[in-house]
Amino acid sequence: MNAMWSLWKAELLRTVRDRRFFTLTLGMPIIFYFVFMNQVGTHARISGTFWNAYFMVSMAAFGVVGSSVNTLAVRLATERKSGWVRFLRTTPLSSAGYTLAKILTQLSLSFFIIFVVFFVAQFSAHVTMPPMRWFEIFLWLWIGSIPFAALGVFIGMAGNAAQVLGTLVYLVLSMLGGLWTPIQALPRALQEVAQWMPTYRFAQPAWELLAERPISWVSVAILLGYAGIFSGLAAWIERKGDAHQQE
Amino acid sequence: MKDVTKQFGQKTAVRDVTMKIAKGSAVALLGPNGAGKTTSIAMMLGLIRPTRGVVTLFGGDPLASEQHAHIGVMLQGVSVPDRLTVVETIQLFRGFYKKPLAIDRLLTAAGLEEDARVMANRLSGGKMRRLQFALALAGNPEVLFLDEPTVGMDVTARRHFWDELRRFIASGKTLLLTTHDLQEADLVADRVIVMNKGRIIADAAPESIKMQFAGRQISFVAGVHLDLQKLTKLPDVIEIKTAGRQVTIRTNNSDGLLRTLIMEQWEISDIQVTGGGLEEAFMRLTTETEGTFV
Numbered sequence: 001m002n003a004m005w006s007l008w009k010a011e012l013l014r015t016v017r018d019r020r021f022f023t024l025t026l027g028m029p030i031i032f033y034f035v036f037m038n039q040v041g042t043h044a045r046i047s048g049t050f051w052n053a054y055f056m057v058s059m060a061a062f063g064v065v066g067s068s069v070n071t072l073a074v075r076l077a078t079e080r081k082s083g084w085v086r087f088l089r090t091t092p093l094s095s096a097g098y099t100l101a102k103i104l105t106q107l108s109l110s111f112f113i114i115f116v117v118f119f120v121a122q123f124s125a126h127v128t129m130p131p132m133r134w135f136e137i138f139l140w141l142w143i144g145s146i147p148f149a150a151l152g153v154f155i156g157m158a159g160n161a162a163q164v165l166g167t168l169v170y171l172v173l174s175m176l177g178g179l180w181t182p183i184q185a186l187p188r189a190l191q192e193v194a195q196w197m198p199t200y201r202f203a204q205p206a207w208e209l210l211a212e213r214p215i216s217w218v219s220v221a222i223l224l225g226y227a228g229i230f231s232g233l234a235a236w237i238e239r240k241g242d243a244h245q246q247e
Numbered sequence: 248m249k250d251v252t253k254q255f256g257q258k259t260a261v262r263d264v265t266m267k268i269a270k271g272s273a274v275a276l277l278g279p280n281g282a283g284k285t286t287s288i289a290m291m292l293g294l295i296r297p298t299r300g301v302v303t304l305f306g307g308d309p310l311a312s313e314q315h316a317h318i319g320v321m322l323q324g325v326s327v328p329d330r331l332t333v334v335e336t337i338q339l340f341r342g343f344y345k346k347p348l349a350i351d352r353l354l355t356a357a358g359l360e361e362d363a364r365v366m367a368n369r370l371s372g373g374k375m376r377r378l379q380f381a382l383a384l385a386g387n388p389e390v391l392f393l394d395e396p397t398v399g400m401d402v403t404a405r406r407h408f409w410d411e412l413r414r415f416i417a418s419g420k421t422l423l424l425t426t427h428d429l430q431e432a433d434l435v436a437d438r439v440i441v442m443n444k445g446r447i448i449a450d451a452a453p454e455s456i457k458m459q460f461a462g463r464q465i466s467f468v469a470g471v472h473l474d475l476q477k478l479t480k481l482p483d484v485i486e487i488k489t490a491g492r493q494v495t496i497r498t499n500n501s502d503g504l505l506r507t508l509i510m511e512q513w514e515i516s517d518i519q520v521t522g523g524g525l526e527e528a529f530m531r532l533t534t535e536t537e538g539t540f541v
C-alpha cells in the first residue's frame with residue numbers, strides 16, 4: 001500500500017514539472033475554449049443548453065482524453081523501453097500496486113484538468129448551474145475518464161510508435177467524437193460514426209445532464225464496452241509479451 | 248535454481264543450471280559476454296520464467312512481490328525516470344520498503360551527496376550506476392543481486408563501491424554479483440561460479456579455482472648447462488614457458504616442485520614463486536571447457 005502511494009507521489013511530482021503537460025494537455029482545451037467562445041458567443045443555444053456550458057464539457061473531456069491517451073501512453077512507453085518497469089518488478093511493489101498507482105495518478109490529473117477547465121469557463125464565460133449539477137457533471141467526467149486510461153495503457157505498449165499513435169488517436173477521437181465541433185454540425189455520415197466513438201459516449205451523458213435530461217444508459221454501456229476492450233487488449237498483449245520475453 | 252534451462256526461441260541462454268546460494272555467502276558469477284549470467288539473475292528475480300526447471304527465492308516463488316521485500320537489485324541497462332531529482336528517486340524507492348535505510352546513509356554509500364538535487368536522468372553514466380546502487384540498498388536488503396555494478400564507474404567510485412560492498416558482506420548479508428572486474432571479484436567473493444555458453448563450468452572457492460586452473464608459477468633463470476627438456480619430466484609440472492634462459496613453470500604443487508628443484512641441485516638462480524590470479528584461471532576455464540569442475 002505504502003509502495004503505491006510512494007509511486008503516486010513521484011508521478012504527480014513528475015507531472016508538475018512537465019511543461020508539455022501544461023502547454024498541450026491543459027493549455028489546448030483552454031485556448032480552444034476562449035477561441036470558440038469568441039467566435040460563437042457564449043449564449044448560443046445548443047441541444048437544450050447554452051454554448052458556454054456545452055463547450056466547457058467538450059473541452060474538459062478533450063483535456064482528460066489528452067492526458068489519458070497521449071501523456072500516459074508516451075510515459076508508459078518510455079518507462080517500458082528504459083527498463084524502469086522491469087526494475088520496479090524487482091521491488092516489493094506488486095504489478096497491481098503499479099497499475100493502481102498509475103490509475104490514481106491519472107484520476108488525480110483528470111480531476112485537476114476538469115477543475116481548471118470548469119474554473120476558467122465559470123469565470124470567463126459565466127457558466128451558471130445549480131451546485132448539484134456542477135457536482136454531477138464533474139463526477140461523471142472524472143469517473144468516465146478511466147476507460148481512456150486503459151486505452152492509454154494499450155497504446156503505451158506500442159513502443160516507439162506510442163508518441164505518434166497516441167497523438168493521432170487523441171486528436172482523431174476528439175474530432176470524430178464531436179468534442180471540437182458538436183456532432184449536430186457534422187455531416188450525416190460523421191454523425192453516425194460519432195455515435196460509436198468512446199469520446200462521444202464520454203461527453204454525451206454530461207451534455208444530457210446540462211440539458212436536465214437523464215443520463216443515457218446506452219452511452220454508459222458503450223463506454224463500459226470500450227473499457228472492457230481496451231483493458232482486455234492491454235492484458236492480452238502483456239501476457240503475450242511475457243511469454244516471448246521480448247521486454 | 249534446479250535443473251534450470253531457458254530458451255529464447257531457438258537460442259538456449261541457460262542450460263541445465265543448478266545452484267544454491269546460501270545465506271551469508273558472497274558469490275561472484277563470472278563468465279564471458281553472453282554466458283547467461285543476466286538471464287540467470289532475471290530468473291532468480293522472477294523477471295522471466297525458466298523454460299524448464301525450478302527457481303525459488305527464499306523458498307518461495309520469485310515472481311511474488313512479497314519475496315522482494317528483503318532484496319536489493321542492480322540490473323543491466325536500466326535508466327531512471329525523468330523529472331525526478333536524485334533524492335526524490337531514492338525517496339521513491341525508500342517508500343517501497345518497510346524499514347528503509349536513512350536517506351543520508353544511502354547518499355553517502357553512493358557518493359552522491361553533492362548531486363542530491365540534480366535531475367536523476369541527467370547524471371553521468373558512472374553516477375547513474377552509483378544511484379542505482381543506492382536504490383538497491385534502499386530497503387536495507389538481506390540479499391543483493393548486482394549485475395555488473397561497476398560498469399562506468401571511475402577508479403575512486405569503484406574503490407568506494409567495493410568498500411561499501413565489503414561492509415555489507417561483513418554484516419553477514421548475502422551477495423550475488425556478476426562482474427568483469429576479476430581482481431575485485433576475487434577480493435570480495437567467497438565463492439566463484441563460472442558460466443560459459445549457458446552452463447556452469449566451475450563452482451568453488453576462489454582459492455581452489457585459482458589453484459586448479461591458474462596454479463602457481465615458479466620462475467627462475469636456468470644455468471647454461473641445464474637441459475630444458477628434462478624439466479618437463481619433473482612431477483607436478485603443468486606447463487613450461489621459456490624466454491631465453493628465463494623459465495616459467497606452471498604447477499599446482501609449488502612447494503613440492505620447489506623442494507625437488509633444490510634437493511636435486513638443479514642449476515637455477517633468481518627463483519620466484521607467484522600465484523596465478525583469478526583472471527588467468529578464468530581465461531583458462533573459458534577457453535578450455537571440456538571438463539567441468541564442481
Ligand SMILES: Nc1ncnc2c1ncn2[C@@H]1O[C@H](COP(=O)(O)OP(=O)(O)OP(=O)(O)O)[C@@H](O)[C@H]1O
Pocket residue numbers: 245246247255258259260278279280281282283284285286287323
Ligand atoms: N530477451 C532475449 N531474447 C533473445 N535472446 C536473449 C534475450 N536475452 C538474452 N538473450 C541471449 O541469451 C544469451 C545469454 O545472455 P545474458 O544476457 O544472460 O548474458 P550475460 O552472461 O549476462 O552476458 P554479459 O556479460 O554480456 O552481460 C545471449 O546469447 C543473448 O543473446
Ligand SMILES: [Mg+2]
Pocket residue numbers: 284285286323394
Ligand atoms: Mg549480463
